[in-house]
Amino acid sequence: MRKPHNSKLILLTVCSMTMVLSAGCVQQKPLEKLGLITVSGYDMEGKNQIRGTAVVQKFDPMTKASTKVITSLAKTSKGLRQEENLQSNQKLVSGQLRSVVYSRELAEKGIIQLVDTLNRDAAIGNMVYLTIADRTASEIMQIENDNKGQLNLGTYMYNLIKQNVEGEQIISPTLHEFNHNYYDIGKDPVLPILKVKGKDVIISGVGLFKDDRLVDELKQGDLFYLKVLVDKYSAGTKELGFKTEQLKKIILKNENYTKKPIFSKIYVTVDNIRSKTKIKLVDKKNLRFRVNVVLDSRVQEMTQALDLGKPAAIKLLQKKFDQRMQKKIEELLLHFQDLGIDPIGFGNEYEAHLRGRTITKEEWDRQYKKATFDVRVKNTIERTGVID
16 A cells, blocks of 8 residues: 655644634534523414513533423514523523414414515424414413423423324424415415313314414314315224114124114214315316315224125215215315415316416405315225124
C-alpha cells in the first residue's frame, strides 16, 4: 500500500483541523436550555384576542423530564410565543410540536390564519395533527395539570390520533392533508373533534369544514361511511343493527341458544373489511355522479344466532347490508350537499372532465347544488365464523 506524500499528509491534517474548528463554530443548543412545545391550543378571548395554551416538555440534567402548561393572550400566534417565553426560564421552540387544538368557537369563525402560521414556521413539519376541541382548547390542555404532569399530553394526543388513523377509525388530520383539501377547489377538509372525559381526552366525532370554517359534526356512527367514501379500508370494522323481522328467516332455531334475546334488535359486527370506492361523473350536463362501493368482509359477532351455514342466508344478509349502507351513504351525501360542503371530492371528478380548464370555487358551488348521486353498494361476506 502506497503512503501519501508529505505535502498531501500536511494538507489532509490542515483540512481535518479546519473541519473540527468549523464544527465548533456551529451554534449549539443544549437540550436543558430549551422548552419543547409538544401541543398548542387556541381559543377566542373577547373580540380581538386569542388565548394560547402550550404544553412544554422541560429537561433538567439533575431531574427527570417534566411538563408545564403555559397560557398567554395576544393578537397573533407569534405574539403568543413572545408572551409564553416571558413565562419560561427556557427558550421555547416548536420543533417537537405534534398536535394543535382549535376551540369550536374559533373553528366556526375560521382557522386559516393560524394554520398559515404553522406553514410559515420552518421548524414545524407538515405531519403535525390538527384537531378541534368540543368546547375550548384550554379545557383539553388543562388535562395535563389535572393529571399532575403524569399524562404527557403531547405523546398521549399524538398516539390517540395516530392509532385511530392506523386503525382506520378516522381520516388522517395532518397539516399536509388540511392544506391539500383547503386549497383544492374540489374538496373540503375534515378534522377530528376532541372531548374531555374524566381525566382523559377522547375523539368524539369529526368536524366538517366549508373552506376553513367548521359547519357541522359527524358522530362516531357515521365516521365509517365518510371513511369508506374518502379512503380505502384494508381491515375495517362496522356494527349494524336490524329489526328482528328483517332477519327472521335466517334466525337459527336451536335449543342450545337463548330463546329470549338480550336486545330488541339484532346487531351484527363485520370486520376485516376491505373496501374500494369509485366515483364517476356519468352525466356531465345534468351533473349525475355514480358512486360504486365494493366491500369484502367477514361476520365477527352476532347478538342472536343466525343460520349462516346456508348460501341463501348469506345472500340475504349481504342484501340487508347493501340496503342499509346504501341508504346511509345517500343520506350523508345529501346532507353534505345541503351544507354546501364537499369532503368527498366530487369537484375533483367534475374538474377532470373539463379538458384542462380549471374550475373556480364559485362555479363549483353553483354546480354542486344541482348534483345527483347514484349510489351502489356491493358487500361480499367471505367468512362467517360458523363452525361446522
